[in-house]
Amino acid sequence: MHLSKSITTAGASIRNWTARAALLIACIGTVATSESHTTTTSPFAGPRFTMSAEQQKVTRNVTIRLTPQKDLSASVSVDTNVRIEWTPEEEGSPIPRFRLNWVGSLHGESDAPAEDAQPRPVNHQAQGSFHMTCKARQECLLETQLEFILDSEAPGTVEIADWDLTVAVYHDSPDELSQRDIGITIADL
Amino acid sequence: MPPAPERPTPGSAMLHPAILVAVALLILNDHVFKARWPSWWTGKLSDVAGLAMFPLLLQGLWERLSTRDARDFQPSRAVLHACVLATGLCFSLIQVSALAGDGWRWGLGLLQWPAHAAWALITDKGWIPPVRPVKHTADVEDLLTLPALWVALKVGWRRCAPLPRAAEEALSTRAA
Numbered sequence: 151m152h153l154s155k156s157i158t159t160a161g162a163s164i165r166n167w168t169a170r171a172a173l174l175i176a177c178i179g180t181v182a183t184s185e186s187h188t189t190t191t192s193p194f195a196g197p198r199f200t201m202s203a204e205q206q207k208v209t210r211n212v213t214i215r216l217t218p219q220k221d222l223s224a225s226v227s228v229d230t231n232v233r234i235e236w237t238p239e240e241e242g243s244p245i246p247r248f249r250l251n252w253v254g255s256l257h258g259e260s261d262a263p264a265e266d267a268q269p270r271p272v273n274h275q276a277q278g279s280f281h282m283t284c285k286a287r288q289e290c291l292l293e294t295q296l297e298f299i300l301d302s303e304a305p306g307t308v309e310i311a312d313w314d315l316t317v318a319v320y321h322d323s324p325d326e327l328s329q330r331d332i333g334i335t336i337a338d339l
Numbered sequence: 340m341p342p343a344p345e346r347p348t349p350g351s352a353m354l355h356p357a358i359l360v361a362v363a364l365l366i367l368n369d370h371v372f373k374a375r376w377p378s379w380w381t382g383k384l385s386d387v388a389g390l391a392m393f394p395l396l397l398q399g400l401w402e403r404l405s406t407r408d409a410r411d412f413q414p415s416r417a418v419l420h421a422c423v424l425a426t427g428l429c430f431s432l433i434q435v436s437a438l439a440g441d442g443w444r445w446g447l448g449l450l451q452w453p454a455h456a457a458w459a460l461i462t463d464k465g466w467i468p469p470v471r472p473v474k475h476t477a478d479v480e481d482l483l484t485l486p487a488l489w490v491a492l493k494v495g496w497r498r499c500a501p502l503p504r505a506a507e508e509a510l511s512t513r514a515a
Contacts, residue, residue: 165348172353172362173403176396179366181450183385186471225469281469320471 186320189328193231193314201310203303208310209253214292214317222284224321226292228252232313239305246302253295347414347498349406350399353392355494361392383484390430390487394422395495419495423488434481444472 201208214226234248284290296315300308345351352358365388373381398418406412432439452470459467 162346162348165345165351165354169348169350169354169399170403172359173350173396173399175366176353176362176392177400179362179369180389180393180396181447182454183365183369183389184444184447184473184475186448186451187474225471227468320468 188318188320190318191316193316195312195314198312199310201298201300201308203300203305206300206302208298210296210298212294212296212315214294216282216284216290216292216319217288218284218286218290218321220286222286222290222321223281224284224319225281227280227318227320228294229316229318230296230313231316232298233311235309235311237307237309239307243304243306244302246300246304246306246308248308249299249301251297251299253297346502347412349402349412352395352414352495352498353399355395355498357490357494358392358395361388361490364388365392383481386430386481386484387487390426390484391490394419394426394488394491397422397426398495413501414495414499416496416499419492419499423492423495426491427485427488430485431482433475434477434479437477440475440477441472444475445470448472 196210199208212228214228216222216224216226230250232250236246280292280294282290282292298310298313353362365385368381368384368388372384398414401418401422402412402414429439429443433443434440448471451473452468455468455471
């Protein structure tokens with residue numbers, strides 16, 4: 151009798167917890183149904199350049215242009231990927247530190263921490279975010295700068311082999327925003 | 340003697356096979372089918388699956404919050420009807436009213452925000468994303484999926500039926 155009762159109690163308890171789990175999964179499934187309107191651009195590749203102890207900082211002007219058809223409130227996030235290659239002049243030179251820094255509108259949002267620039271390709275990433283409010287059919291500009299900083303005086307060169315920017319626009323408009331409505335330009339300072 | 344039927348517990352409507360299938364379809368359709376086979380059918384499938392299970396999800400949440408002693412629990416048909424009605428009304432409103440549609444977009448965006456913020460913290464992005472309204476396309480044609488509420492009503496109605504006397508006695512004996 152006692153065994154039967156404990157089996158019944160265990161069964162009820164399992165059923166109770168299964169019901170809770172099913173409720174939780176259904177809640178998550180319901181909340182995760184729709185995503186926000188996001189338009190992501192193809193990566194915009196920047197030109198290759200070289201840094202050294204003589205040129206420890208390179209700044210690029212980055213302009214992100216939105217031309218929405220309707221009034222738009224959006225948050226813009228910019229992902230940066232950089233592949234660097236360190237070539238020491240002498241064997242045993244200290245490995246330099248390299249970092250990316252967003253200034254201007256994206257200042258302080260997220261800078262990649264300085265990392266060792268190993269004598270092999272190393273990928274660095276940085277991300278910045280900014281909120282913009284744009285008027286319909288007017289060019290809406292976000293002007294900012296991306297700094298490439300070498301924290302070292304070690305003899306040798308750091309080749310910025312590849313670097314690219316990908317812009318994601320999360321907007322509150324019920325309409326789609328095509329990639330054509332977002333533009334990026336990069337210019338040397 | 341046939342086995343005694345299980346007594347309903349708070350939220351147990353979600354364990355009905357039809358509702359489990361609806362939840363699985365909703366998740367699969369939104370995250371797999373729509374991306375692989377975007378079409379009119381996948382657009383409507385989420386509405387059908389959502390309408391079939393959402394009233395019982397609401398009812399289950401209500402039962403969890405309002406039930407103190409699960410031993411004497413008996414699901415309420417009044418609550419079931421209210422949940423079916425509320426689901427049907429809200430679903431219809433967001434398809435025909437821009438204001439209601441915006442309320443839905445921002446409300447769901449707000450519910451999603453903690454997960455986005457937590458992900459940003461976990462992945463060390465260094466910034467917390469703002470609340471972002473979700474996509475929603477108001478489409479009167481979606482009202483054609485309203486009959487899917489019948490699934491919730493049917494499953495819920497049977498669950499709310501009082502147990503036959505013999506089954507009650509069998510459960511009482513087993514519990515004792």
